[in-house]
Amino acid sequence: xxxxxxxxxxxxxxxxxxxxxxxxxxxxxxxxxxxxxxxxxxxxxxxxxxxxxxxxxxxxxxxxxxxxxxxxxxxxxxxxxxxxxxxxxxxxxxxxxxxxxxxxxxxxxxxxxxxxxxxxxxxxxxxxxxxxxxxxxxxxxxxxxxxxxxxxxxxxxxxxxxx
Amino acid sequence: xxxxxxxxxxxxxxxxxxxxxxxxxxxxxxxxxxxxxxxxxxxxxxxxxxxxxxxxxxxxxxxxxxxxxxxxxxxxxxxxxxxxxxxxxxxxxxxxxxxxxxxxxxxxxxxxxxxxxxxxxxxxxxxx
Numbered sequence: 001x002x003x004x005x006x007x008x009x010x011x012x013x014x015x016x017x018x019x020x021x022x023x024x025x026x027x028x029x030x031x032x033x034x035x036x037x038x039x040x041x042x043x044x045x046x047x048x049x050x051x052x053x054x055x056x057x058x059x060x061x062x063x064x065x066x067x068x069x070x071x072x073x074x075x076x077x078x079x080x081x082x083x084x085x086x087x088x089x090x091x092x093x094x095x096x097x098x099x100x101x102x103x104x105x106x107x108x109x110x111x112x113x114x115x116x117x118x119x120x121x122x123x124x125x126x127x128x129x130x131x132x133x134x135x136x137x138x139x140x141x142x143x144x145x146x147x148x149x150x151x152x153x154x155x156x157x158x159x160x161x162x163x
Numbered sequence: 164x165x166x167x168x169x170x171x172x173x174x175x176x177x178x179x180x181x182x183x184x185x186x187x188x189x190x191x192x193x194x195x196x197x198x199x200x201x202x203x204x205x206x207x208x209x210x211x212x213x214x215x216x217x218x219x220x221x222x223x224x225x226x227x228x229x230x231x232x233x234x235x236x237x238x239x240x241x242x243x244x245x246x247x248x249x250x251x252x253x254x255x256x257x258x259x260x261x262x263x264x265x266x267x268x269x270x271x272x273x274x275x276x277x278x279x280x281x282x283x284x285x286x287x288x289x290x291x
Contacts, residue, residue: 045182052241052264055182062182062239080181 003163009104011158012147021150024142028097028149031139035094035110044087060087071120086113097143100152107144111137182239188270189263193221193230193247195277201227201249208245209260210236218248241265247277254278 015021041048043064045055055061060083068086069079089109096106117133148154157163195201205218213219213234221230236243244260246253254277255261261281265271275281 054239054241059180059182062184065181084180 006161007158007163009102010147010154010161011163012100012103012149012152012154013145014150014155018150024146025100025149025151027139028100028103028143028152031136032094032096032098035090035136036092036098037094040087040089040091040094044091046091058088060084067121071116075116075120082116085109086116089113097140100148100154101157103143103148103152103154107140110140111144114140184237184239186235186237186269187243187265188233188235189243189265190233190270190272191221191231191245192224192272192274193277194275195228195230195249197228199227199249203248203250204230205248205251206232206234206245207248207253208234208243210238210240210243212236213243213245221247247275249277255280 015024036046037048040046042050042053043055043061045057045059047057049055053061060080064087065079065083068083069076075082089106090113093106093110093113096102097110114133114137118130118137122129122133191206193204193206195204204221206221207213207215207218209215213236219232219234221232223229224231242262242264244262246255246260248254258280261273261275263271263273
C-alpha cells in the first residue's frame, strides 16, 4: 500500500491537548463495546454470542437477510451479502473501533450500516426508534474523519511507521 | 484481475455464512382461570407465524379451562418467546415473555397456567 494512502487511512488527527483526545475516545470505546458485545453479537456469530441464539462463528442470524431484503432495490438482490456485511461491521467493527485500530475503514462500514438502520429499517417506526442508530451514526461519523485520536492503536502504528 | 476474484470469493463466503434453519413444532396447552367466562383465548409471539402485533386463537379442549394450539415455526434459534391472552387481555404485563426452549426432537410440549410466570412459586396460605 502506498505510504500516502496508508497515512490518510491510519494517521489520526490529533487535537491540541491530550485531554481533548481522552474525552473524545470515551464515546468511541463505549460505542465499540456496545456494537461488539450486544447489538452485533446478537446477530453475528462471535465467541460471546448468546448460546441460545445458536450462531456458529461468523454466521449471520437466519432472520436478518429476510429483513434486509425488505428494504428493496439492491438489498433485495443480495440480501445475504448485505446482512452479513452489516452484522460483521457491528460485531467485528465494534472491536476495532474500541481498540482504535483501522478506525477509519471500520467507521466507514459502520456509518453505512447505521444509515441503512436509521433510514431504511427504522424510518417507518418513528423518530424515537431511529435515535439509537442515529446516535451511533454521529459517533462513527467523527471517528471516520478524525481516526482514533491519541488513545488508539492507529496512533501507535502511525508513530512507529513515522507516518 | 486479482481484486475481482477476491471480491467474488468474499461475496460467496459471506452469502454462505447464513445461519441454518429448521422446523420446530410447539404444542401449547394453557390452563385458564375457572372463575372467568371465556370468549377467546389466543397467543402472541416472536417467531412467524406468530407475531406481537396480531394474536392467533387457541382451540378449546375443556371449555373455560383448557386450551391448545400447535405452532410450527422455521427458526435457527434454540428458543422462542410467547405470551397468552384471555378475552383479549394480555398476561404477565410488565413482566418478561415466556421463554420456550425447544426440545431436541421436532416437537416441544409447553404447558402453562394463564398469568402465572413459568418459574414463580405458588404459595398456599392457610389461615387458622
